[in-house]
């Protein structure tokens with residue numbers, strides 16, 4: 001269960017005498033659904049909302065908690081519960097070789113090195129990535145990196161997966177693989193996406209605009225609302 005309690009993020013303005021800049025207006029939310037999609041235009045505040053779930057962004061007002069752990073005061077417990085998949089996989093792949101990165105995620109759960117290697121290879125195989133095991137992460141395509149990053153974050157086995165535009169770098173087949181993989185997970189998944197078909201499959205949709213959650217309801221209705229607002233010009237580039 002993820003709880004936003006009047007949680008918002010404001011930052012100092014760029015100009016000295018200007019009012020503070022509201023990145024995310026204070027909001028109160030309880031996210032308990034298995035799949036929650038966050039949609040909205042570029043710069044609307046989606047990533048900020050996601051980053052507040054695992055403590056990467058700290059609210060400047062109110063609080064965010066995950067399974068009762070406050071992201072400000074219990075950051076370690078929050079991270080043990082929340083895995084985060086970044087839009088740019090190089091932000092999270094820390095080991096130079098693919099299999100080593102997956103092994104790193106397994107370090108806490110499997111102490112024996114040999115068993116850890118086997119488990120890492122099995123995890124890669126489950127996503128059809130075993131052939132990449134010994135490759136340098138820098139030699140992978142963007143899409144391959146994205147799938148390896150997904151593999152690594154899933155290997156860590158947290159209860160909640162937060163994914164920030166996880167399909168951005170993927171071609172059609174890999175996009176479908178990623179969506180199928182997410183569908184098959186037992187853990188709760190909160191994801192931001194510009195892929196409105198992917199968004200519509202969630203159990204709940206949040207539409208963010210100008211740092212505010214302007215719609216919160218069934219995911220297909222959130223997508224419809226977004227389309228209507230773009231059509232009417234109330235959300236524009």
Ligand SMILES: Nc1ncnc2c1ncn2[C@@H]1O[C@H](COP(=O)(O)OP(=O)(O)OP(=O)(O)O)[C@@H](O)[C@H]1O
Pocket residue numbers: 011023040041042043044045046047048049
């Ligand atoms: N710490 C910060 N300080 C100042 N501005 C910030 C901060 N964090 C985010 N912003 C600004 O807030 C806005 C919302 O950013 P955010 O990354 O949440 O958008 P987004 O909806 O994820 O966009 P995109 O779809 O382009 O990834 C952007 O204009 C961004 O530059």
